[in-house]
Amino acid sequence: MKKILFALAASTVMALAGQPALAQDPTKVCAIYVGPIGDFGWSYQHHQGFLEMQEAIGKDKVELAYLESVPEGADGERAIERFARSGCDIVFTTSFGYMDPTNKVAAKFPDVKFEHATGYKRETPNIATYNSKFHEGRYVQGVIAAKLSKAGVAGYIGSFPIPEVVMGINAFVLGAQSVNPDFKVKVVWANTWFDPGKEADAAKALIDQGVDIITQHTDSTAPMQVATERGIKAFGQASDMIAFGKETQLTSIVDDWGPYYTERVKAVIDGTWAQHDVWGGMAEGHVVMAPYANMPDDVKKLAEETEAKIKSGEFNPFTGPIKKQDGTEWLKDGEVADNGVLLGMNFYVAGVDDQLPK
Amino acid sequence: MFENILITIATAATPLLIASIGELVVERSGVLNLGVEGMMVMGAVTGFGVTLATGSPWLGILAAIAVGALFSLLFGFLTLTLVTNQVATGLALTLLGLGLSGMLGESFVGLPGIKLGNLDIPVLSDLPVVGKLIFGQDPIFYLSILLTVGVSWFLFRSRAGLTLRSVGDNHASAHALGINVVRIRYLAVLFGGACAGLAGAYLSLVYTPQWIENMTAGRGWIALALVVFASWRPLRVLAGAYLFGAVSIGQLHAQALGIGVPSQLLSSLPYLATIVVLVLISRNRRLTMINTPASLGRSFVPDR
Numbered sequence: 001m002k003k004i005l006f007a008l009a010a011s012t013v014m015a016l017a018g019q020p021a022l023a024q025d026p027t028k029v030c031a032i033y034v035g036p037i038g039d040f041g042w043s044y045q046h047h048q049g050f051l052e053m054q055e056a057i058g059k060d061k062v063e064l065a066y067l068e069s070v071p072e073g074a075d076g077e078r079a080i081e082r083f084a085r086s087g088c089d090i091v092f093t094t095s096f097g098y099m100d101p102t103n104k105v106a107a108k109f110p111d112v113k114f115e116h117a118t119g120y121k122r123e124t125p126n127i128a129t130y131n132s133k134f135h136e137g138r139y140v141q142g143v144i145a146a147k148l149s150k151a152g153v154a155g156y157i158g159s160f161p162i163p164e165v166v167m168g169i170n171a172f173v174l175g176a177q178s179v180n181p182d183f184k185v186k187v188v189w190a191n192t193w194f195d196p197g198k199e200a201d202a203a204k205a206l207i208d209q210g211v212d213i214i215t216q217h218t219d220s221t222a223p224m225q226v227a228t229e230r231g232i233k234a235f236g237q238a239s240d241m242i243a244f245g246k247e248t249q250l251t252s253i254v255d256d257w258g259p260y261y262t263e264r265v266k267a268v269i270d271g272t273w274a275q276h277d278v279w280g281g282m283a284e285g286h287v288v289m290a291p292y293a294n295m296p297d298d299v300k301k302l303a304e305e306t307e308a309k310i311k312s313g314e315f316n317p318f319t320g321p322i323k324k325q326d327g328t329e330w331l332k333d334g335e336v337a338d339n340g341v342l343l344g345m346n347f348y349v350a351g352v353d354d355q356l357p358k
Numbered sequence: 359m360f361e362n363i364l365i366t367i368a369t370a371a372t373p374l375l376i377a378s379i380g381e382l383v384v385e386r387s388g389v390l391n392l393g394v395e396g397m398m399v400m401g402a403v404t405g406f407g408v409t410l411a412t413g414s415p416w417l418g419i420l421a422a423i424a425v426g427a428l429f430s431l432l433f434g435f436l437t438l439t440l441v442t443n444q445v446a447t448g449l450a451l452t453l454l455g456l457g458l459s460g461m462l463g464e465s466f467v468g469l470p471g472i473k474l475g476n477l478d479i480p481v482l483s484d485l486p487v488v489g490k491l492i493f494g495q496d497p498i499f500y501l502s503i504l505l506t507v508g509v510s511w512f513l514f515r516s517r518a519g520l521t522l523r524s525v526g527d528n529h530a531s532a533h534a535l536g537i538n539v540v541r542i543r544y545l546a547v548l549f550g551g552a553c554a555g556l557a558g559a560y561l562s563l564v565y566t567p568q569w570i571e572n573m574t575a576g577r578g579w580i581a582l583a584l585v586v587f588a589s590w591r592p593l594r595v596l597a598g599a600y601l602f603g604a605v606s607i608g609q610l611h612a613q614a615l616g617i618g619v620p621s622q623l624l625s626s627l628p629y630l631a632t633i634v635v636l637v638l639i640s641r642n643r644r645l646t647m648i649n650t651p652a653s654l655g656r657s658f659v660p661d662r
Contacts, residue, residue, distance in 0.1 A: 036571030038460060038467040068460075069572060155614070161621070188613045189621035195575040196566040197370065198606070204366045205610035208359045220573075222566040225470070244470050244568065355618045 027269050029053070029261075030088035031066040032079055034095035035194040041219030041238040042193065042255070043068065046094045046117075049257025056262045061269065072097025077104060084109040090268050092261070093117065095193070096162055103127060113273055115264060118164050120343050125275050130260060131164075133281030135171035135342075136310045137253035137289055138215075139317035141235045142175020143306050144250050144292075145213045146183045147299040148233060153184045153353075155206030157216040157223055159193045161356055163345040165217045170349045171317045172215060175306070177351055186211055187354035196222035203227060203234075213250075224248060233294060240290040251303070252290035259285060279339065282311040318342060323350040363607060364491050369565055371603030372502045373398075373557040377581035378588075378595045379502075379509050380553020385585055386513060387546035388526035388653035392448025393433055394554050395578025396455020401426045401558025403459040406471055406569040415474040419498070419559045426555015427548045429455065434547040438540050441657045452578070460571040471567035474498065496564050498556070503596075505553070510592040522546060526651035529658040539658050554578070587636035589649045598636050605631045 031050055033043040047066065054062050065088065070079045076098045083091045084105050090113040093102045099119035106114040106127040114127040122129055145154045156172065158165050169187060176183035186209065188202045199218045203226040206214060214234040216223045221244045227234035228248040236242070236252025260280065267273040280286035289307055292300045309315040320331030325348040331337060348356060377394055384391050401422035409418030433451050436442045476496050477483070483494040513519040522542055525532045529539045561577070562569055580602065588594035609624040640646050 036460060038464065038569075038571035040468045040570060044467070186614045186616065188610050189625070191621060191625040192575070194570075194572070196568070196570055196573050197373075197561065197575065197577070200566050201366060201370055201607055202610050204362070205607060205614050208362045208366075209611065209614045220566075220570055221468075221568055222570075225566060225568060229473075239468075243468060353616050354613070355616065 026061055026063040027090075027265065028063045028065065028088045029265055029268075030083040030091045031064070032070050032076065032083070032091070032093045032095075032098060033066060033068045034070065034072060034097070035219050036068050037066070039194055039219045040221055040241070043094070043219070045238050045255040046092075046257055049255075049261045050092075052258030053261035053265055056258070057265060057269070062265060070098075073101070077101035080105045080114075081108070084112045084114075088112060090115065090265065090273070096160075096164060113268060120277075122275060122277065128264075128273075128275045128277065130264075130276075130278045130280075131343075132255060132257075132286040133279060134164075134253055134255070134287055135167050135317060136281045137287050138168045138171040139175035139310065140289060140303055140306050141215055141251065141253070142172040142177075142183075143179055144295060144299060144303050145172070145215070145235075146176035146179035147302065148250070148295060149183070149211075149213050151210055151212045152180060152182060153186060153211045154213040154215060155203070155209075155211035156185050156187045157199060157202045157206070157214070157218055158187055158189045159218045160191060161189060163343055166348065166356065167342055167345045168217055169352060170345065173349055173351045174317055174322065179302075184351060184353050187352065190218050192218070194219045196220040199223050200226045204230075207232060236290060242290065242293065247294055249290070250294055251292050254288040254290050256286060256288050279343075282307065283313060324348070325350055325352055361487055361489075361491055363611065365495060367600065367603040367607045368491070368495060368499055369603075370606055371599040372499050373560045373565060373577055374581050374584060374602060375502045375506065375596060375599040376498075376560065377554050377557035377578060378584045378599060379505055379592060380550040380557070381582060382585045382588075382590055382592060382595055383509060383513075383522070383553075384546050384550035385654055386526045386590060386651055387522050387543045388529055388651050388656065388658070389437065389543050389547055390444045390448065390655040391430065391433055391451070391547060391550055392445060392582065393430070393451025393455065393578075394550075394581050395574055395576070396452035397426045397429045397551050397554035398455075398558035398561070398578045398581075399459045399572070399574045400429050400455045401555030402562040402573055403463040403466070403558075403569060404555070405559030406466055406562040407462070409472050409563060410466065410469065413472065415472055415563050418563055419474070419556065422555040422559035423552045424555070426558065427552040430547050430551020430554070431544075433551070434544050437657065438543050438547070441659055444655050444657065456572060463569045463571060466569035467571070469569070471562060471569065473567040474563045498560050498564060501556075506592050506596045513592065523651070526653055529653045529656070533658070533660060540660070543658070554581075557581070584632070584636075587633055587640070589636075589640040589646045590651065591649060594636065594639060597639075598632055601635055602628050602632045 035043040037047040092115045094117045096118045102116045103123045106124050118131045200222040203223040207230050212232045214227045216237050221241050224241045224244040228245040242249045316336045318337035320335040321333045322331040324330045404425040405418040405422035408421040409415045436447045437444045479493045525542050533539050584598045588598045605628040609627050
């Protein structure tokens with residue numbers, strides 16, 4: 001229904017696209033999600049962010065249209081183009097795989113603004129990129145995991161071997177090694193962002209191979225449930241999943257997109273929107289840790305201290321000395337990783353029990 | 359560990375098996391219902407919702423079966439009574455199911471579900487290695503095996519099954535013999551819907567006890583493919599479903615062991631292996647021809 005209304009209303013807004021919208025004319029914000037908004041993970045959090053934005057600016061000033069479960073690739077391009085054609089003032093594409101399609105469509109519609117989450121390509125002036133430093137949270141998780149794991153091995157369920165996910169694995173390992181230098185991480189790739197059954201199977205496989213802590217970079221709550229069933233601890237992803245593991249969840253990296261979306265849509269309304277590349281973390285409030293639970297007080301204290309250090313900018317998780325998986329030196333003592341290298345990260349640090357698909 | 363792996367395989371295979379067996383009966387009667395995914399996801403949301411409301415997973419399962427059947431009745435009415443195109447109607451059913459379930463389930467998102475308990479027979483369930491596998495699984499697992507054997511017996515050993523197959527092979531001749539083609543197809547479609555509903559409830563009550571939109575994640579399509587690759591034989595569907603489950607779980611273990619094979623290749627293995635094996639066992643073309651329902655997907659209008 002939303003989509004139909006949106007298409008009907010489109011033609012009128014079309015003429016105004018590219019100019020600051022008039023007060024009586026609601027600004028049209030369009031969002032593309034890779035999963036269903038009911039995934040209680042990645043897409044859910046984005047949607048919550050947009051709802052928060054709409055609430056903050058006013059429902060009369062902002063109109064929200066969205067498409068769920070849009071496949072990355074060619075279908076994504078069609079969906080983005082449809083939005084652009086039908087009068088959106090700004091289109092947010094919220095998954096890495098929309099990178100090339102978003103750039104392609106942006107080139108065709110210079111008057112429409114585009115924002116692509118987690119990507120690094122900005123080929124035309126009307127496309128901005130934004131991302132969160134989730135790896136800051138993963139470093140804290142690594143610290144907790146190494147403190148609590150008896151086996152000294154954690155299981156990591158990955159989606160796709162893209163820089164974002166690889167960076168997260170590395171940050172987790174580095175955090176763990178700061179406590180226990182011999183800590184290992186086993187990685188299983190689900191090759192999907194969202195398939196509860198498969199994610200559950202991956203968690204079971206990891207547990208059967210002896211890991212006693214599970215963390216995930218896929219979008220559903222299924223791994224948390226499996227961990228609960230098998231009586232081990234786990235970390236949530238994207239949203240606070242404590243309801244699925246009251247005695248399981250140690251903490252969760254919560255994506256809080258609301259403030260960012262509010263700021264950017266306001267900029268569109270004010271006519272001050274400009275291309276940028278934002279990579280906010282704990283300091284900016286984009287990455288929030290769910291309450292630390294199910295751990296002894298000393299571990300909790302250490303986690304909180306680590307979080308505070310990262311938040312204040314005193315410590316960067318990717319600070320040398322760090323060795324690559326093959327034993328060669330990556331960062332010298334005290335050297336901090338370059339953001340460009342991180343955003344294109346395609347190698348593991350030492351301690352990851354997996355080989356990156358080439 | 360080994361026992362756990364086998365149980366994980368059974369859990370992965372059971373929903374595929376149940377949905378496939380249902381669709382097999384539908385296709386044996388000459389009807390192609392591509393709406394399995396839609397009926398499954400409706401079963402999943404119904405099972406979860408009713409269980410949440412009543413506290414009883416069994417009521418949830420019964421409701422899911424009923425809703426799956428009801429949903430298939432819509433398909434039956436359109437394709438059998440109004441004689442619409444089966445392929446298009448089936449696809450529409452899937453789209454409707456995915457959308458409707460998302461809407462109905464909106465308030466269930468983020469709520470933990472109730473899991474259907476496992477069987478626990480004293481002594482027997484505690485036997486080493488096979489105890490939990492044979493005597494300690496969820497009741498639906500046993501039902502799925504019984505269902506497979508039952509359907510196999512029904513199709514090839516009973517008079518009613520022969521009638522159903524004859525309708526699927528040549529509806530005009532069956533009609534000429536005085537068989538009520540439309541009625542038999544209705545019953546088959548209902549059975550298929552009930553099975554799909556049950557398979558969906560298995561996902562939201564046993565496999566991953568929660569409701570998430572699109573939680574079937576394409577399993578309905580895999581079930582459909584299994585039926586074809588198993589050349590419409592129930593026991594081959596069983597073999598295919600378990601093979602698919604085994605390779606799916608096996609590749610995850612291979613990854614966790616870090617054997618260094620690209621994960622993309624490993625992830626495609628269940629599909630490749632299942633297709634290769636089922637094509638091999640179905641390679642006798644004459645037998646495959648005999649097993650293929652000749653009227654599959656063709657609409658029937660009495661006396662036209």
